[in-house]
Amino acid sequence: METCSAAGVAGGDVRALARLITWLENGDPQAVPVMRALAARPRRAQVIGVTGPPGSGKSTLVDKLIAEARKRGARVGVLAVDPSSPFTGGAILGDRLRMQGHATDEGVYIRSLASRGRLGGVSAATQACVRALDAAGYDYILVETVGVGQSEVDVVRIADTVILVAVPGLGDDIQVIKAGIMEIGDVFVVNKADRDGADRVVREIRTMLETAAALKFGAMPERATVDTLSTHVMHGIGEGQAHVDPHAFLADLPPVVKTVAETGEGVPALLDLVIAHHAKAEASGALAERRLAGARAEIKSLVSGRIDAALSEEPAAGREASLARAVADGTMDVYGAAHELLAVLKAQPLGR
Amino acid sequence: METCSAAGVAGGDVRALARLITWLENGDPQAVPVMRALAARPRRAQVIGVTGPPGSGKSTLVDKLIAEARKRGARVGVLAVDPSSPFTGGAILGDRLRMQGHATDEGVYIRSLASRGRLGGVSAATQACVRALDAAGYDYILVETVGVGQSEVDVVRIADTVILVAVPGLGDDIQVIKAGIMEIGDVFVVNKADRDGADRVVREIRTMLETAAALKFGAMPERATVDTLSTHVMHGIGEGQAHVDPHAFLADLPPVVKTVAETGEGVPALLDLVIAHHAKAEASGALAERRLAGARAEIKSLVSGRIDAALSEEPAAGREASLARAVADGTMDVYGAAHELLAVLKAQPLGR
Numbered sequence: 001m002e003t004c005s006a007a008g009v010a011g012g013d014v015r016a017l018a019r020l021i022t023w024l025e026n027g028d029p030q031a032v033p034v035m036r037a038l039a040a041r042p043r044r045a046q047v048i049g050v051t052g053p054p055g056s057g058k059s060t061l062v063d064k065l066i067a068e069a070r071k072r073g074a075r076v077g078v079l080a081v082d083p084s085s086p087f088t089g090g091a092i093l094g095d096r097l098r099m100q101g102h103a104t105d106e107g108v109y110i111r112s113l114a115s116r117g118r119l120g121g122v123s124a125a126t127q128a129c130v131r132a133l134d135a136a137g138y139d140y141i142l143v144e145t146v147g148v149g150q151s152e153v154d155v156v157r158i159a160d161t162v163i164l165v166a167v168p169g170l171g172d173d174i175q176v177i178k179a180g181i182m183e184i185g186d187v188f189v190v191n192k193a194d195r196d197g198a199d200r201v202v203r204e205i206r207t208m209l210e211t212a213a214a215l216k217f218g219a220m221p222e223r224a225t226v227d228t229l230s231t232h233v234m235h236g237i238g239e240g241q242a243h244v245d246p247h248a249f250l251a252d253l254p255p256v257v258k259t260v261a262e263t264g265e266g267v268p269a270l271l272d273l274v275i276a277h278h279a280k281a282e283a284s285g286a287l288a289e290r291r292l293a294g295a296r297a298e299i300k301s302l303v304s305g306r307i308d309a310a311l312s313e314e315p316a317a318g319r320e321a322s323l324a325r326a327v328a329d330g331t332m333d334v335y336g337a338a339h340e341l342l343a344v345l346k347a348q349p350l351g352r
Numbered sequence: 353m354e355t356c357s358a359a360g361v362a363g364g365d366v367r368a369l370a371r372l373i374t375w376l377e378n379g380d381p382q383a384v385p386v387m388r389a390l391a392a393r394p395r396r397a398q399v400i401g402v403t404g405p406p407g408s409g410k411s412t413l414v415d416k417l418i419a420e421a422r423k424r425g426a427r428v429g430v431l432a433v434d435p436s437s438p439f440t441g442g443a444i445l446g447d448r449l450r451m452q453g454h455a456t457d458e459g460v461y462i463r464s465l466a467s468r469g470r471l472g473g474v475s476a477a478t479q480a481c482v483r484a485l486d487a488a489g490y491d492y493i494l495v496e497t498v499g500v501g502q503s504e505v506d507v508v509r510i511a512d513t514v515i516l517v518a519v520p521g522l523g524d525d526i527q528v529i530k531a532g533i534m535e536i537g538d539v540f541v542v543n544k545a546d547r548d549g550a551d552r553v554v555r556e557i558r559t560m561l562e563t564a565a566a567l568k569f570g571a572m573p574e575r576a577t578v579d580t581l582s583t584h585v586m587h588g589i590g591e592g593q594a595h596v597d598p599h600a601f602l603a604d605l606p607p608v609v610k611t612v613a614e615t616g617e618g619v620p621a622l623l624d625l626v627i628a629h630h631a632k633a634e635a636s637g638a639l640a641e642r643r644l645a646g647a648r649a650e651i652k653s654l655v656s657g658r659i660d661a662a663l664s665e666e667p668a669a670g671r672e673a674s675l676a677r678a679v680a681d682g683t684m685d686v687y688g689a690a691h692e693l694l695a696v697l698k699a700q701p702l703g704r
Binding site: 032303341 | 686
């Protein structure tokens with residue numbers, strides 16, 4: 001039988017680490033004692049999320065970020081996460097990365113994570129894997145997702161810094177980014193910046209960020225400029241924020257950087273921006289807040305998992321089946337059924 | 353204060369129905385006594401899900417299905433559901449439908465449902481709204497979704513019959529359908545069938561259905577034909593299914609029908625196929641099974657909702673906050689935190 005000790009993981013045993021991650025991916029309870037033993041260690045790694053539409057060159061960018069971080073002497077862990085909804089074909093990012101020449105580098109650990117089971121569980125599993133990589137001594141942990149759906153957003157939210165990758169010529173995908181994903185980006189990248197239209201994409205992203213900031217600031221649907229923000233302040237809009245200096249406010253917007261991942265152009269600057277974001281977030285307390293939110297989400301996910309497990313055990317499982325039958329037959333209403341099932345659950349041991 | 357009685361809803365009071373649906377949409381507890389009072393009534397309506405990629409003409413198709421059902425003397429309820437992930441712009445389907453001339457028809461009730469809160473909740477809320485429309489005496493309840501993402505799939509799963517709409521010329525979207533959504537379709541439509549390539553799309557869908565069936569039958573990656581299936585049976589592949597008649601097996605595949613929603617062409621045939629699917633599913637017990645699964649999902653969703661609510665009340669809320677802080681600080685492991693939180697939850701009243 002395969003085993004895996006916390007000491008092995010912490011001591012750099014890659015096979016122990018791989019086994020632990022497999023357990024976490026599968027929700028195997030064997031992971032629990034190992035993770036509990038590893039939890040005593042303080043968090044050290046910087047966690048970087050990378051997301052963006054398919055075709056934006058995320059994999060190549062991650063490849064070059066790995067190389068840049070290695071140049072600076074850091075060890076790098078990579079989790080390529082595919083929250084495989086039935087609708088993504090599922091390019092196996094991790095495999096692609098492994099082929100790009102890091103396979104023999106002991107300072108790099110690359111792993112694909114597939115979604116087993118429910119979507120909600122992917123981000124919790126990813127978070128646990130991040131903690132395992134952290135304990136194994138990796139300095140940077142890159143979390144890359146396939147696409148930009150809701151589950152991908154949930155996954156990258158666990159990162160300390162989120163890189164949102166756009167690219168010229170995807171037209172509609174920029175619209176996709178517009179629609180709501182903007183808020184999760186801490187650093188924006190326009191990749192393939194040697195293509196026509198890169199500067200236009202940069203401008204579009206800036207405009208979106210400024211508009212979003214203006215809306216937040218004063219609920220006025222216009223682009224934020226020093227002028228419009230000053231007007232807001234003059235008119236007492238942006239309640240409770242009249243002390244905000246518009247120049248400082250605009251300077252606080254996430255940076256937008258151009259890269260050509262194929263050649264590596266712009267990648268050192270990107271890594272610098274990521275490091276700067278992390279340092280700033282650490283100083284302001286924003287990082288602590290984000291990690292608190294992450295911890296809360298992970299606890300809740302474990303609690304739900306335990307309750308789901310309890311629902312599949314007797315007596316809840318049997319009672320649930322008969323309650324569902326009564327609801328389907330129309331002899332019982334669903335609220336009454338939920339009430340009864342909760343009572344059964346409360347009387348049952350929850351969790352191991 | 354606005355009120356709403358079960359008798360009003362059951363008696364055809366449209367304003368009472370509208371209010372009840374708003375409560376269900378918002379998760380307002382005022383809905384509970386009304387829904388409990390309505391639960392005693394047997395289910396009568398036939399629930400039809402309509403899904404497919406944006407641009408496939410779903411809205412026009414739904415419009416024409418309404419007209420066809422009205423011609424046959426049936427009353428029709430429509431729920432246009434947008435599980436608004438941040439990434440759908442969210443065309444407001446219900447509004448578009450209302451403008452198509454059913455607004456003054458008392459035999460038609462059209463309503464858009466937005467996603468408030470968590471994704472998991474949309475399908476449960478939709479299911480509750482379907483029950484409200486059923487109690488209000490609508491014969492057909494159409495549930496239309498904006499796109500074809502995971503949450504849309506979850507929503508249409510609650511239908512008795514799912515219509516999956518494809519269209520020529522979307523190329524990639526057919527790929528999307530290929531990837532995994534096929535299994536939820538009970539009746540396949542190739543809409544805009546007056547366009548070039550409609551027959552090719554019909555053939556592609558048939559091939560996919562046959563291949564999927566062949567895989568299920570004998571785990572052989574080839575298209576199912578009477579010949580290949582007979583070969584499977586001869587070779588003892590398709591274990592335990594040697595008694596299956598390949599002709600009957602292929603006849604059992606979901607039908608594929610061409611429509612031109614703009615002109616109404618093919619829509620009567622489509623409604624006939626939907627009705628036939630329903631009758632067959634009722635006779636075979638498949639419908640009862642599907643409704644049982646729906647009831648189970650709805651109960652579970654309510655149970656999770658109650659637990660979430662309990663988590664936001666004292667003492668769990670306070671304990672959760674301090675546990676999350678301990679996990680984020682690294683002074684406690686997440687498994688221990690989940691264990692403690694579960695103990696607090698068990699000691700706390702769950703649900704109203």
